[in-house]
Amino acid sequence: MNSAIACRNLTLGYDRHPAVHHLSGSFALGSLTAITGPNGAGKSTLLKGILGLLPPLGGTIKIADSLQGTISYLPQQTDLEADFPISVWDAVTMGHWRRVGAWRSLGRESHLQTQEALRRVGLQGFERRSVGSLSGGQRQRVLFARLLVEDAALILLDEPFAAIDQRTVNDLLAIVQAWHAQGRTVLAVLHDLEQIRHHFPQCLYLVRHALAWGETDKVLTPELVAHGRVMSESWDESAPYCFVESS
Amino acid sequence: MTLYEFFIDPFAQFAFMRRALAACLALSLACGPVGIFLLLRRMSLMGDALSHALLPGVAVGFLIAGFSLPAMTIGGFIAGLGVVLLAGTAARFTLLREDASFAALQLISMALGVLIVSTKGGNVNLMHILFGSVLAVDDQALLITAAIASLSLLLLVFIYRPLIIDSFDPGYLQRSGSSGMRWQLLFLATVAMDLVAGFQAMGAMMAVGIMMLPAIAARFWAKEIWSLMATSIVLALGSGVFGLLFSFHYRLPSGPAIILTAGMLHLFSMMFAPLGIVRSRLLRHGRHRKG
Numbered sequence: 001m002n003s004a005i006a007c008r009n010l011t012l013g014y015d016r017h018p019a020v021h022h023l024s025g026s027f028a029l030g031s032l033t034a035i036t037g038p039n040g041a042g043k044s045t046l047l048k049g050i051l052g053l054l055p056p057l058g059g060t061i062k063i064a065d066s067l068q069g070t071i072s073y074l075p076q077q078t079d080l081e082a083d084f085p086i087s088v089w090d091a092v093t094m095g096h097w098r099r100v101g102a103w104r105s106l107g108r109e110s111h112l113q114t115q116e117a118l119r120r121v122g123l124q125g126f127e128r129r130s131v132g133s134l135s136g137g138q139r140q141r142v143l144f145a146r147l148l149v150e151d152a153a154l155i156l157l158d159e160p161f162a163a164i165d166q167r168t169v170n171d172l173l174a175i176v177q178a179w180h181a182q183g184r185t186v187l188a189v190l191h192d193l194e195q196i197r198h199h200f201p202q203c204l205y206l207v208r209h210a211l212a213w214g215e216t217d218k219v220l221t222p223e224l225v226a227h228g229r230v231m232s233e234s235w236d237e238s239a240p241y242c243f244v245e246s247s
Numbered sequence: 248m249t250l251y252e253f254f255i256d257p258f259a260q261f262a263f264m265r266r267a268l269a270a271c272l273a274l275s276l277a278c279g280p281v282g283i284f285l286l287l288r289r290m291s292l293m294g295d296a297l298s299h300a301l302l303p304g305v306a307v308g309f310l311i312a313g314f315s316l317p318a319m320t321i322g323g324f325i326a327g328l329g330v331v332l333l334a335g336t337a338a339r340f341t342l343l344r345e346d347a348s349f350a351a352l353q354l355i356s357m358a359l360g361v362l363i364v365s366t367k368g369g370n371v372n373l374m375h376i377l378f379g380s381v382l383a384v385d386d387q388a389l390l391i392t393a394a395i396a397s398l399s400l401l402l403l404v405f406i407y408r409p410l411i412i413d414s415f416d417p418g419y420l421q422r423s424g425s426s427g428m429r430w431q432l433l434f435l436a437t438v439a440m441d442l443v444a445g446f447q448a449m450g451a452m453m454a455v456g457i458m459m460l461p462a463i464a465a466r467f468w469a470k471e472i473w474s475l476m477a478t479s480i481v482l483a484l485g486s487g488v489f490g491l492l493f494s495f496h497y498r499l500p501s502g503p504a505i506i507l508t509a510g511m512l513h514l515f516s517m518m519f520a521p522l523g524i525v526r527s528r529l530l531r532h533g534r535h536r537k538g
Contacts, residue, residue: 053421071422073422075416079417079418081287081414081416081417084415085471085475086411086472094415097420097425102406
């Protein structure tokens, strides 16, 4: 199978300390993968690396040509300025940015797409409401509507279901399943192992490096989960430098 | 004194009052919307820092060409742009956040500017540069003020959409293959333009007041971006008109009179506007809607 994202000996980090350490492996095109692991295991960092926001300290990360320029990302809610007085409609319409840029007009088709996205996340009638007045679950629906509008082939979700009510989680999981069925490649950082077992065919258990990576049933064994908890290593100020190979 | 004598007569009789009024209108239209963006992007103090940073440029313009408004305006704009670029670059390549770099550069600029002016100009010129005098606005100054204000408004229209996206979800533009940094720099250039435009009428220190006070007060009146901007423009213009009248009738310096009027409008808004203390906390206490 073709790979969507191929990591070769990838090291990502901050201040020369690795958050993802010598990771090798690939995410297949059209796969639906959960990335899990203890806190500080490098899950969010890996997504940032895939987005190209963080240059690798070592190794390479390769995105398939067919996916270049069509990557969507769901940020953690704390990264948003929720106080900003923007309406639900405008926030979802942001998803058209790649097509319309700063000055082109939105046009009728974009209008319909925004409408359809709002319908699919169950936010009809909320168009004029300001995003700041919504609950956490509704706000997450807005961000999913924006992802629907973006219509990307590779979708990265950073803790999409953290602190969200069960009904919203079910609705949004259905959208993730639909993306998978349409052949889009989806990566989601998650913590709920039951959820991963039920809904995500592939799993990467990350503890800076891949502790296990493959089909979910084979990854999430009881021994591994217990092992992963104690593997959460600490930031060592005096850690020696890795031998850097020339690539 | 009749109402006519108080409100109309000064403008009907004196050309310098009419020019001052026109300058206030231009500044209100340009500064109102920009102030709202500064406020919503949590950069309320950034305008202040930037206004200080213009000073050495104005001073160098003064050194080269004497008390020439075009020279000082160009100098101020170049200095403002320089500080914006330096602070942005420093934020990107060092561990300092942008506001910290701004604070450092502002303090250096301020000291440098005062030093340059006082070595050659003396205290009167220094006072004029720092605090301006809207009543001394001549035709040339009015033209410069209005032209820069119009340009800045056009620039804001140009970056309006990305600016809103970047304010709500910082990082979205960068993730979508556009540089968020570019829009931020263009926005700060707009702020610098408005401050330079306001500098003749208000002075370097006071110009930022007409930008921020009406914007902050508008928060108590409106909830959407467009209505916030409209309110901010109206409040700025109101401060301009009444400030000028107070300044005329009671022989007060015009810059501080305008800013203090804006300040009073702000206090009034904080108390009595729809989202102010009285109506949102006291009157509606215990009352709620059904759905």
